[in-house]
Amino acid sequence: MNRDAPPPTRPTIADVARAAGVHASTVSRAMDPAARHRISDAVALRVTEAAAALGYRPSALAAGLRSGRSRTVGVLVPDLTNPVFPPIVEAIEQSLAARGYVTLLANTAGDVERERLIVERMAAQGADGLILASAARGGPAVALAARLGLPLVLVNRRLPPGEDGSAISFGSDDAAGLRAAVAHLVALGHRRIAHLGGPAGTATAADRLQGFREGLAAAGLVLDAAPLAQASAYSRAAGRVAMQALLATGGFTAITTANDLLAMGAYDALEEAGIAVPGGMSVTGFNDMPLMDRVAPPLTTVRIQHATMGRLAAEALLGRLCGTEEPAESVRLVPQLVVRASTAAYASP
Amino acid sequence: MNRDAPPPTRPTIADVARAAGVHASTVSRAMDPAARHRISDAVALRVTEAAAALGYRPSALAAGLRSGRSRTVGVLVPDLTNPVFPPIVEAIEQSLAARGYVTLLANTAGDVERERLIVERMAAQGADGLILASAARGGPAVALAARLGLPLVLVNRRLPPGEDGSAISFGSDDAAGLRAAVAHLVALGHRRIAHLGGPAGTATAADRLQGFREGLAAAGLVLDAAPLAQASAYSRAAGRVAMQALLATGGFTAITTANDLLAMGAYDALEEAGIAVPGGMSVTGFNDMPLMDRVAPPLTTVRIQHATMGRLAAEALLGRLCGTEEPAESVRLVPQLVVRASTAAYASP
């Protein structure tokens, strides 16, 4: 009741056309940077001013319906509260927004059914493409997107060898990261090294375990002797449980984990067991999440380039959508070992 | 080249109508749960089967264009890498998805111009409503959304007294949280307490400072003597800088901070200054982010209900969009002090 009733209806292209004394098509051309060359500067100016005066904003819905491109990209994440993903999503959103695209976000919660539903909903929304940060291998998203004709890009997740080869991926060389972690522990004198792996069905877990094995082999250590555990999820709670199981058998002086959250869970279990880090056990993580330098003890971990991954994925997808650029290739960024205080030289008992 | 060319064009409502031998409007009715009562069960079944056989998914674009509701909600966040926001956003997305809504995510990066652009873009996208987690007060979003007729809900941010009173907000009782922190420090024997505040122009910073003052007053302490600093952002780096400034003058044995990230920055500065926590300085945070129990020393902080806030905000907005439910009221959840090891009894020098 401030003034009279404000018009709740947004001005349309027809209103602008009327105000500028031109046809709607001309307005459309004047608003499209790619087509503004096709009309006279005088008319373009008149239209632009009329549009500004009316506060005209083209309806993306209508434009999308007509053009078939909604300038919208869906981003699928398994769990936004896992600190790995926010920097990735933020970089994606930024890159997308810079080119006028809107980001559709959805949590799959690692649920296959939800994943299917989300992909379908995004397709129904007219999303032009998908970025999949969902780690779950074997999820229906890749195949479904292909079937729906939705361009798809993977981030923080390797291209599954068996599945559709047209999916580009942007991730880290996970195996290299774990080889570096193992080499570091070996250099410190550790010989009996365990691995706390990620959940089954994730490419990252497989690759990191593979890197662990390669690292042991490179050091001439016995693979069969290495204690292994597999966490049920990339979470602190799951890491604690897996570490407890590992400790029950024992026989190792250092452990590599597939993920910083798992490492935090390992800290929990070690604390409960009265084992000091790194005095009684050296621990390494993966990802270098924020605050890993402030936990007790500061975690030796493998730093990956979250933001770069996100940016590259977004740009690759945009390139594919515009079709102007040559198709991008998958990239595996090189991670970097960050040595802190959770690892120490092996002290013989 | 697996088989022959798969039809890249999705089936439309007309295809389903043809396949089921009915008119398109009948299909529309059959797909709409609210209108299915108006057609015979036999026809509804035939239509449903035809739709399933063709893999028909209604175009949300076309439906939105026609109906004016896109089943889309925009979520604005200042900085997704601030650990406060992921749980909020996740809860929002979940609540929205449960009711068939899609989440549009955007980072404002605390930039007023970006904020304006994003709101306009979401309006252009046909978003049915907005959820603003952006902390910046005085940003154009609230007014702009009102002008565009976009329902808006605030989360983790109090209703600004001066601005449009129609905006509902879901946050914490920030002042109460800080009062509790101060009371805790006073009970430990501290008398000279400082406050490391949040950035200017955020409601949370103002409310928490206010709570700090109320806490001092309640304890009968002198307000004027309390050292105050204002961080330039809710970030660890900004917290470190502000703490350095505070330490330069000194004269306090405990400090409350407006945010856990700021507390982490304070840790950094204290470490550099060679001051032990809590031996030489007691520190409290705000938010109880993940891992605050694992940093060194574990942080005494104020826990807020991120997920509940997000869920309530989403449900309030949905209620307003559907119009069926009575308009929700703003809620201020009660935070809870979590005492850990960053605070200790005052030890006279």
Next chain:
DNA sequence: TTGTACGCGTTATCAT
């Protein structure tokens, strides 16, 4: 209970 007709706001195409 079902069909008809129309319009949502835009852009592509053709014509001028």
Next chain:
DNA sequence: ATGATAACGCGTACAA
């Protein structure tokens, strides 16, 4: 360089 026209896919009065 600009105007006219049709169509994108759907929902909804209204008629039957």
